[in-house]
Amino acid sequence: MNTRIVLANRPAEGPIPANTFKQEQRPIPRKEDLKDGEVVVKVMWLSLDPAMRGWLRDARSYIPPVKINEVMRAAGVGKVVASKCPNRQVGDEVEGTFGWQEYWHGPSKHTELLHPPRGASALDYLGPLGSSGLTAYFGITDVGKIKDGDTVVVSGAAGSVGLIVTQIAVSHPNCKVVGIAGSASKCKTLKDLGCHATINYKDGDWRKQFKDTVGFFDIYFDNVGGEMLDLALTRMNPHAKIVMCGAISDYNAGKPYRLGNYQALIAQKGTLQGFIVMDYTKRYHEGRAYLSKMLQEGKLKYKYHIVDNNGVNGCEEGLRGLFTGVNEGKMVVKVWDGNMERVSKL
Ligand SMILES: NC(=O)c1ccc[n+]([C@@H]2O[C@H](COP(=O)([O-])OP(=O)(O)OC[C@H]3O[C@@H](n4cnc5c(N)ncnc54)[C@H](OP(=O)(O)O)[C@@H]3O)[C@@H](O)[C@H]2O)c1
Incomplete structure (x- = not known):
């Protein structure tokens, strides 16, 4: 099953209250469920951003608000675990707006294939290269x-x-x-x-x-x-x-x-x-x-504040932490270690 976190209630002003999000379980799509051009991505890392507070507000902005019962929007990186797209192979590292969930499924054109330069990793596409x-x-x-x-x-x-x-x-x-x-x-x-x-x-x-x-x-x-x-x-x-x-x-x-x-x-x-x-x-x-x-050239040193607390369950508390300054550098949630040997076939 895919564990995902959806918006349950729009918070009013002030710190994000406890009833804002709710957790759901949904079946993970299998390869035979995919349409041509689609992929399933298993999420490794999710980005937490102060802008998320604005996405919870029903107001005019540069991007529409997250809807009630919709998966909370978030940038992420992960690995392709099922593909019906010739440009994406199982094991490819990709970036996309995967949301607060363990598996994302959709058209591969909504993902970007990652080629980290020497000395960088996929995670850096949520930090210095993201x-x-x-x-x-x-x-x-x-x-x-x-x-x-x-x-x-x-x-x-x-x-x-x-x-x-x-x-x-x-x-x-x-x-x-x-x-x-x-x-x-x-x-x-x-x-x-x-x-x-x-x-x-x-x-x-x-x-x-x-x-x-x-x-x-x-x-x-x-x-x-x-x-x-x-x-x-x-x-x-x-x-x-x-x-x-x-x-x-x-x-x-x-x-x-x-x-x-x-x-x-x-x-x-x-x-x-x-x-x-x-x-x-x-x-x-x-x-x-x-x-x-x-x-x-060693001119850019970078830090991550990694929330490693039971995968996507860490997202909500991590987001609150941005507003109390717990992070030095980029706040990310670790969802999966990327070890393909432990992925069951879809
Ligand atoms: N325009 C764009 O396209 C764009 C894109 C990305 C991000 N942003 C904006 O850039 C800013 C930084 O984002 P980020 O992702 O790098 O977040 P971040 O700086 O890594 O995390 C937020 C930091 O803000 C500080 N903070 C929290 N509440 C504060 C307060 N009341 N007064 C002063 N400082 C406070 C905290 O550090 P302290 O311990 O120092 O308080 C906290 O660590 C945000 O405002 C975000 O919305 C804009």
């Missing part, structure tokens, strides 16, 4: 237009996207990079990765630290939004860019934070620009080439 890496790359280069000598501030800097943005910025000549995170140990990691200064936003004097260590910035790569963004608006150099990647501090809130300092954008001729990584799909090869090179 949405996190690509978000970081296009956000800092295409939206932020980073250039040598910039002062760059990154909020949520020890998270999945933030760790990569930080290291891309550090690798630019003469850039001053300040990382903001929620604990002393995360700040130490950021220092070890080459940040010139760090700020623990849970310190009582974090506002003073921001002013003293940053001075004024050219790029603020924002993963957090809210109060921190409001302070950042007062610390722009002329023509500074604020890259609006995410606003995790506000995702659980009913009423969004009201920015008080937005008029500074006028005086400093600043830009505040949002973006969605999926809009860059046609350029993913460019981003992956850049990130693979960084990995191979």
Whole structure:
């Protein structure tokens, strides 16, 4: 049977309550059930993302909300275990939107065949070579237009996207990079990765630290939004860019934070620009080439926070953990170890 987790009730504002999801068992499709071009994938890893909180909300966004009784949406990587498609062989490693379940079944064109470069693995397609890496790359280069000598501030800097943005910025000549995170140990990691200064936003004097260590910035790569963004608006150099990647501090809130300092954008001729990584799909090869090179040259160190708690059962608690900051680096759920010898024939 395929264990899957579906949306049972739409949560209101606040932390995701216990009755939001429910578990179901469904038969795993067998090869003879497949239509031409279809595959069955056994999921190895699932990505957990702050954006999932937004997908539970019935509101206009860049992607439709998850429907009630639908499997919770999630990116994943896995192995093909049954195929009626000439382009996919049993054992192939693939990526796709597999959802919170053990087995995914559908057209192979909704999966991407993985060819990890030297030194990388399939899991890295949920991290540096996946949405996190690509978000970081296009956000800092295409939206932020980073250039040598910039002062760059990154909020949520020890998270999945933030760790990569930080290291891309550090690798630019003469850039001053300040990382903001929620604990002393995360700040130490950021220092070890080459940040010139760090700020623990849970310190009582974090506002003073921001002013003293940053001075004024050219790029603020924002993963957090809210109060921190409001302070950042007062610390722009002329023509500074604020890259609006995410606003995790506000995702659980009913009423969004009201920015008080937005008029500074006028005086400093600043830009505040949002973006969605999926809009860059046609350029993913460019981003992956850049990130693979960084990995191979040892300029991109990466961390995973692995939830290994009875497969898909770990998804719900893992998702909550993103909002309390339990993770350093990419939060993923381990569903299966990928050992094909232990897979029964479908
Ligand atoms: N625009 C796009 O296309 C795109 C694509 C991917 C992700 N994103 C966005 O990028 C951001 C980072 O995503 P990610 O996957 O890399 O997640 P992540 O940073 O790995 O995990 C979330 C982190 O946010 C921090 N956090 C949680 N609540 C917070 C709060 N109230 N105030 C400040 N920090 C808080 C926590 O770290 P601390 O311990 O430091 O608090 C936590 O570890 C999210 O906002 C996400 O929605 C955007």
